[in-house]
Amino acid sequence: MAGHGRARGSGAVGLAVLLLVLLVGCGGRPATDGVRAEVQRVLDRRAAAVLAHDATAYAATGDPTGYTRLRAVPLAAWSYRVTAVRPGGDGAEADAELSYRVEGHDRGPVTVARTLRLTRDAAGRWNVAGEEPARESGQQLWDQGTVTVVRGARSLVLGVGRSGEQLRTFAGLADRAVPAVSQAWGTDWARRVVVLVPKSLDGMAALLGSPASSYRGIAAVTTGETGGGADAPADRVIVNPDAFGVLGPVGRQVVLTHETTHVATRADTNAATPLWLSEGYADWVGYRGTGRTPEEAAPELQKAVRGGDLPDGLPSDGDFGFAGDAARLARAYEGGWTACRMIAERWGEEDLHAFYRAVGEHGKRPGAVEGAMESVLGTTLEDFTAEWQRYLHDELG
Known part of the structure; x- marks a missing residue:
């Protein structure tokens, strides 16, 4: 009886080992976790290169396009957190959360869902082949092209497809809006504003993750967290250049002051x-x-x-x-x-x-x-x- 019991125990251990081998061999969690850790390390290096303004280090992690497009944006933080990896052949697709803060404006991080395509080179190293918004997520301004930045006295204007001179017009409007809002509402708010100026109505809609038809005729909108606390990211005023362009001087100022009011009243909304x-x-x-x-x-x-x-x-x-x-x-x-x-x-x-x-x-x-x-x-x-x-x-x- 004792010998028989040992035989049954040995069989049970062998079955468990066999199941583990099958799981790992079929692409189970241990193998996927290894790829995920490698991808995370690549993205960590990519993020460090963004913050260090190191174009060479960024290019060493893959496609250099992203750095060129966003290098003018004043960033206080930039990081990725890989949430899923789907290997396939010599490549992989990864889901990640991108968190970033714009220096001098965001008290808390802006967190957005991103999808990255990766390839493995002959030496077995992972490289980023492309990055885009996750499904049903809005674009970031740099997804639409190289970002030009203009700093106003009380504003930060980020634009695509527009000259610095054109963007300074928006900075002037925003700089006048801030004291006008403070005079009415009071000064218990950040008293600065971030304005995004895409190329067109389609660009505006892409930033918001909505159809363009939803915003036709709307000159601007403001995004942000209602009731935002001390660590909430700054609101973004997103301009529809198509509708904004047909307004007169007074209308343009009214629109920017209106949107800036939303920024000021956010914590009480x-x-x-x-x-x-x-x-x-x-x-x-x-x-x-x-x-x-x-x-x-x-x-x-x-x-x-x-x-x-x-x-x-x-x-x-x-x-x-x-x-x-x-x-x-x-x-x-x-x-x-x-x-x-x-x-x-x-x-x-x-x-x-x-x-x-x-x-x-x-x-x-x-x-x-x-x-x-x-x-x-x-x-x-x-x-x-x-x-x-x-x-x-x-x-x-």
Whole structure:
């Protein structure tokens, strides 16, 4: 019996060894982990070369195109974290998280998903053959070409396909926007802005990972983390050159001031902040001091009011959909602006700011807008809406 037991034990050990050999031989985890570690080391060297501005070291890791395109970008950090590797023949495809910080602007890292193609040379070394955004991820500006950088007094402008002189125009607009926003909102924000200027509408849409049709006619948008804390990366103002180019001087300044307002108010904006308030407030700051009348700033809403189509209520978030009816979108923005303008006129500018912040503070509880209206404006949503409708009739009717 003892001998028989030893035979069974030996068979069990042999089976386990056989299973391990089969797993490794079939490309199981140990083999993949080895490739992944090699790829990680290549990307670590590539990242170090970017930060050291060492074109030779970067080229030694593979395709040198990326360095040429982004070398002008002032970077405080740049690193990759490999998350998956798919070997195949003499090559491999790797998924990685790219994290970077723009010097002087990003307090926390921007993290984006990337896909890299790699080849193995005759000596068995891995080299990067190409890098692109991961599926369903937006491009980075350097994916579109060589980045030109212009530093303003309060801004950093990054552009593709444009001269430094052209980009300085955007820096001037942003530099004027920052103090205008601080005068209205206050100085408790970064007081600087990053502006991205792609070649075209298609380039803008690619940065946002969306169809171009979603942003046709939209001069600029701002991306960022709502309620961003101390370690959040800086917002990016992304310009649509096609729409921006048809604006006059005042319109261009209004747009950059509007987007800069989103940067300033980001920490006090959350999911409970309705778009009529966030967009309306940004428009209010943008138009502040321009002397534009309601007739000039709200033509679509005026047309509706004079045609007997007074809005039933404040604009809903759905009214702000970029891919929808252009006239409806214009009325939504104009409706938000007139509501904020009414608050500033009838309650005062300080109460407008306080109301915005109060909505953000109530954000984690139901009824954020109603609660802020009651605590700051001393009114109800129903009464406020009725007063806004009368205001539209008086100003635009």
